[in-house]
Amino acid sequence: MSSVDYSLFAKERLRLDQIQNEHYDVFLSSFNDSERVNTLYGLVDAASKIWLVHPEYEYAKDGLPTSGNVFHSPADLSAIEFWQTFFDWLVVPDKLENLRVAVDITGMMRPHLMLLPLMLKIYGIDRATFFYSDPMTYSSGDRTKFSKGPVEGVALIPGMEGAHGSGTDTRDVLIIGAGYDHQLVIAAAEDKRSADHYLLMGLPSLQPHMYQESILRLSKASESIRDYRSRTMLFAPANDPFMTAQVLSDHISRLKLEGKADNIYLSPVGAKTQVLGFSWYFLCEARHTSTSMMFPHNKYYERETSRGISSIHKFIMELDMIID
DSSP states (O other), X not given: OOSSOGXXXXXXXXXXGGGGGSEEEEEEEEOOSOHHHHHHHHHOEEEEEEEEEOGGGOOOGGGSOSSSEXXXXXXXXXXXXXXXXXXXXXXXXXXXXXXXEEEEOTTOOHHHHHHHHHHHHHTTOOEEEEEEEEOSEETTGGGOOOEXXXXXXXXXXXXXXXXXXXXXXXXXXXXXEOOSOHHHHHHHHHHTTTSEEEEEEESSOSSHHHHHHHHHHHGGGGGGSTTOSGGGEEEEOTTOHHHHHHHHHHHHHHHXXXXXXXXXXXXXXXXXXXXXXXXXXXXXXXXXXXXXXXXXXXXXXXXXXXXXXXXEEEEEEEGGGSOO
């Protein structure tokens, strides 16, 4: 049913000793205390390596990285303003077109990740490599917290808002990409309380025990989920953004064919690979439609939540697939 065959996009699982097989002109990574982030940063071969420092991690000036170039975002920027400021800081835009760009998404803020493929295309890049590192485990098991403090609000992602219709017969659908952060799931569901709710779960999960841990956390959000049961759950491999996009595409196409979906809201709050998959579906199929990306915002996030590195995943994004 999908107009895009997501199985055609290139993906690969790598060992650490395979990381240096390719050279990039620019490598971007979001700085935090994670072993996964810092190990990959050290291994990637790139002419220019750039640390992105997100205010949400609360680093003081004396805690910033001392190697590589550092882009420190002001605290009051939206995700789209962050990227506009970054690309203006990086280089004259017409010099970006032929650059080989790689990005580690492991430590990136989710709203920034949702927008990144689109921003890369806008600034003239037609292909980019995305890396993600699987953890061996999360530091506190099913009690691991990623966001800090209360959810401050739920909002559409600027640049990824759809043109939504209204009316007494309009069917709204909310699909949440769920992970450990049950408070974010609750906030997204409560924001679209009257919509039909679906949860997209990562299965297989990043590690075998993580699916059960996420289900334990998600049970705390069950009262906010409309019709919380197995038939409203979708499943895609947690470390495969292209399969996530395919599952979304097939499910939404089916709902529309059956007349069960007019306005679509997508809120990925789980693994970064899942977030990338939600974004990729939106950009390749749903941009300029009655579909929007939305996210529950926390002011701060934990700097380190995992232990060890299981494997590295590499995804090639053909950015000319994004709808103009």
